[in-house]
Amino acid sequence: MLSRRNFLTAAVGVAAAGGLAACAKEDEGSSGSDSSSGGGKKITLGFAQVGSESGWRTANTKSVKEAAKEAGYNLKFSDAQQKQENQISAIRSYIAQKVNVIAFSPVVVTGWDAVLKEAKTAKIPVILTDRSIETSDDSLYVSFIGSDFIDEGRRAAKMLEKVLEKAGHKGAVKIAQLEGTTGAAPAIERAKGFKEIMDAEHKDDWKVVVSQTGDFTRAGGKQVMAAFLQSNPDINVLYAHNDDMALGAIQSIEAAGKKPGKDILIVSVDGVKDGFVAMSEGKINGIVECNPLLGPQLMDLVKKVNDGETVERRIKTKEGDFLQEQAKEALPTRKY
Numbered sequence: 515m516l517s518r519r520n521f522l523t524a525a526v527g528v529a530a531a532g533g534l535a536a537c538a539k540e541d542e543g544s545s546g547s548d549s550s551s552g553g554g555k556k557i558t559l560g561f562a563q564v565g566s567e568s569g570w571r572t573a574n575t576k577s578v579k580e581a582a583k584e585a586g587y588n589l590k591f592s593d594a595q596q597k598q599e600n601q602i603s604a605i606r607s608y609i610a611q612k613v614n615v616i617a618f619s620p621v622v623v624t625g626w627d628a629v630l631k632e633a634k635t636a637k638i639p640v641i642l643t644d645r646s647i648e649t650s651d652d653s654l655y656v657s658f659i660g661s662d663f664i665d666e667g668r669r670a671a672k673m674l675e676k677v678l679e680k681a682g683h684k685g686a687v688k689i690a691q692l693e694g695t696t697g698a699a700p701a702i703e704r705a706k707g708f709k710e711i712m713d714a715e716h717k718d719d720w721k722v723v724v725s726q727t728g729d730f731t732r733a734g735g736k737q738v739m740a741a742f743l744q745s746n747p748d749i750n751v752l753y754a755h756n757d758d759m760a761l762g763a764i765q766s767i768e769a770a771g772k773k774p775g776k777d778i779l780i781v782s783v784d785g786v787k788d789g790f791v792a793m794s795e796g797k798i799n800g801i802v803e804c805n806p807l808l809g810p811q812l813m814d815l816v817k818k819v820n821d822g823e824t825v826e827r828r829i830k831t832k833e834g835d836f837l838q839e840q841a842k843e844a845l846p847t848r849k850y
């Protein structure tokens with residue numbers, strides 16, 4: 515637990531060796547007034563988004579923008595197009611603009627210490643949303659709000675057990691894995707959680723025969739799955755780290771004359787509407803939910819941090835698991 519006051523006190527001790535880096539990228543999509551400091555004025559929040567790679571991300575961006583508006587904050591928003599250098603530039607620009615709080619969803623886990631030290635020196639608290647980072651200095655951010663990706667990987671493996679049983683599958687389970695963006699927390703941790711269950715409980719019968727990144731995009735999933743089917747035509751399971759890659763892969767499976775959800779059983783992560791549509795059509799067998807609607811919780815957290823309140827260091831989101839029989843019923847009420 516780290517309050518803003520503690521964070522600011524700690525920040526004083528950091529040498530401002532590099533000073534503030536020059537602003538590398540103009541914000542896009544800023545809203546509200548130009549008010550840039552606290553003290554009774556509107557809170558200004560700088561939010562550096564990963565990109566717009568998936569349906570999940572679109573829903574997450576919408577949730578953040580709507581919740582900031584609802585809370586009456588001045589939101590400065592940038593889309594890094596899945597490039598770490600763009601995100602770093604956006605954070606530097608928020609530091610230069612003296613925003614009250616910075617929140618960001620890191621593209622990858624490593625390489626953040628320098629820019630976060632700059633934020634700390636400028637006494638601007640940082641909140642991680644959705645994805646975590648690797649750092650030896652825990653004082654560089656005050657809180658991390660988002661899903662437990664390792665657990666999502668475990669849940670995907672447990673879901674596959676049910677899917678195989680339901681399909682009456684006998685014999686070897688030859689798994690193709692479509693990984694998320696290389697170096698990103700959800701890609702690393704969803705693979706890790708899945709492997710943990712596989713190694714502990716299915717060492718003899720399950721095997722990941724091929725695994726490659728599809729960068730969390732539909733186009734990536736389609737292209738990589740087409741190559742998988744060429745090199746390993748006997749794949750009978752696909753584990754996709756998100757729905758969009760599964761949806762792209764379905765196109766390649768059908769183009770290869772196979773039936774998704776039958777010839778190749780599919781488990782994916784997210785739970786976006788298009789994923790649920792595919793599941794209600796029998797093309798995806800199970801989805802592990804990852805909730806993108808983090809906006810309202812994030813805005814509460816921003817207020818607390820800005821007011822100097824002590825906040826929880828880690829806030830996990832609550833999520834569910836869905837099999838085909840729940841898809842049709844759940845579809846009309848899906849919020850993203």
Ligand code: AHR
Binds near residue numbers: 567756757804
């Ligand atoms: O970080 C969350 C992941 O990022 C989502 O599962 C994926 O769809 C997105 O691109």
